[in-house]
Amino acid sequence: MASDWQDEEGLPEKRPGRANGRGPTRGQIMRRRLVALASLVVVVVAVVIVLTSAGDEDAGLATKPASSTAHQKKKAKKDEAGAGKSSKVRNATPQADWKPDEGPVPILEYHVLGSPPEGAPYPELYVGRTDFEKQMDWLEKQGYQAVTLEQVQEAWYHAGTLPPKPIVISFDDGYRPQYTFALPTLRKHGWAGVLNLKAEGSELYESNVKAMLAAGWELAAHTIHHLDLTELGPEELKEEVAGSRRMLQKEFKVPVNNFCYPAGQFDETVIEAVEEAGYTGATTEISGFAEKDKPFELARLEILRSSHVAGLAEDLRNGAGATAEGGG
Numbered sequence: 001m002a003s004d005w006q007d008e009e010g011l012p013e014k015r016p017g018r019a020n021g022r023g024p025t026r027g028q029i030m031r032r033r034l035v036a037l038a039s040l041v042v043v044v045v046a047v048v049i050v051l052t053s054a055g056d057e058d059a060g061l062a063t064k065p066a067s068s069t070a071h072q073k074k075k076a077k078k079d080e081a082g083a084g085k086s087s088k089v090r091n092a093t094p095q096a097d098w099k100p101d102e103g104p105v106p107i108l109e110y111h112v113l114g115s116p117p118e119g120a121p122y123p124e125l126y127v128g129r130t131d132f133e134k135q136m137d138w139l140e141k142q143g144y145q146a147v148t149l150e151q152v153q154e155a156w157y158h159a160g161t162l163p164p165k166p167i168v169i170s171f172d173d174g175y176r177p178q179y180t181f182a183l184p185t186l187r188k189h190g191w192a193g194v195l196n197l198k199a200e201g202s203e204l205y206e207s208n209v210k211a212m213l214a215a216g217w218e219l220a221a222h223t224i225h226h227l228d229l230t231e232l233g234p235e236e237l238k239e240e241v242a243g244s245r246r247m248l249q250k251e252f253k254v255p256v257n258n259f260c261y262p263a264g265q266f267d268e269t270v271i272e273a274v275e276e277a278g279y280t281g282a283t284t285e286i287s288g289f290a291e292k293d294k295p296f297e298l299a300r301l302e303i304l305r306s307s308h309v310a311g312l313a314e315d316l317r318n319g320a321g322a323t324a325e326g327g328g
């Protein structure tokens with residue numbers, strides 16, 4: 001809700017004063033100067049408009065009362081958009097109004113944010129960016145607060161607490177816009193997401209993932225090669241499930257507690273492998289709310305290109321998806 005661009009005030013607002021022109025030549029010069037000044041003002045105004053409509057996060061970060069003095073000392077020198085701010089989001093730590101909660105929690109499932117390119121095999125997996133922003137705005141207006149799946153599990157199994165209306169926002173596979181767009185958009189709300197990252201062949205650079213982790217995101221495993229786990233032999237299954245966890249932990253040096261089945265495919269054998277690898281939970285593409293007593297069959301609400309705000313609202317109302325078709 002907090003406005004993120006108070007620093008516009010600081011911009012110099014030059015106003016051409018009344019010229020007391022004497023000679024005609026002076027007048028001409030004055031007029032020329034006025035024209036130059038006027039066009040400068042136009043340019044400045046245009047820049048301000050572009051900055052604000054781009055949802056400029058640099059301004060917000062710069063003016064936000066820094067929650068951490070520790071981070072100020074440690075000068076972050078990353079310059080990529082969305083990175084460079086190591087302070088965690090508001091919901092990274094429990095707030096005063098959080099309470100014990102062992103109830104079902106909705107987990108949203110997103111893939112790409114943006115428009116599908118010509119001939120994309122699953123155009124429904126591309127959620128429009130404006131749509132995504134509207135959905136996040138709507139969630140906040142409805143009182144939802146995004147938390148990580150780990151925070152939900154902390155409440156479910158270890159007497160942790162959750163906000164009054166918790167929701168988990170998960171992103172599969174590791175597409176670029178999850179870093180360039182989802183990260184700054186969620187940050188505006190003070191929220192972190194869950195990144196279900198395949199260990200090899202994602203579109204995200206290591207530095208992208210690290211920036212997301214620094215912002216409080218949770219890293220979850222999504223196998224190494226994104227294969228249908230129900231079709232693998234025992235060795236390969238173990239490698240994809242346990243191996244991906246090891247790889248992510250080694251590369252990013254964070255705990256990886258949750259798993260996400262590629263294309264939602266799993267069976268009893270796959271669940272056993274997931275449990276054996278030491279995961280706390282696993283997300284599926286079963287439509288509904290995630291429940292405490294089904295840790296390895298956590299339901300999600302898949303948000304599609306055609307969902308818009310209305311579809312998201314309906315999914316949350318039903319606790320089951322009207323949008324369950326579509327691959328992924």
Ligand SMILES: [Zn+2]
Binds near residue numbers: 173222226261262263
């Ligand atoms: Zn996937």
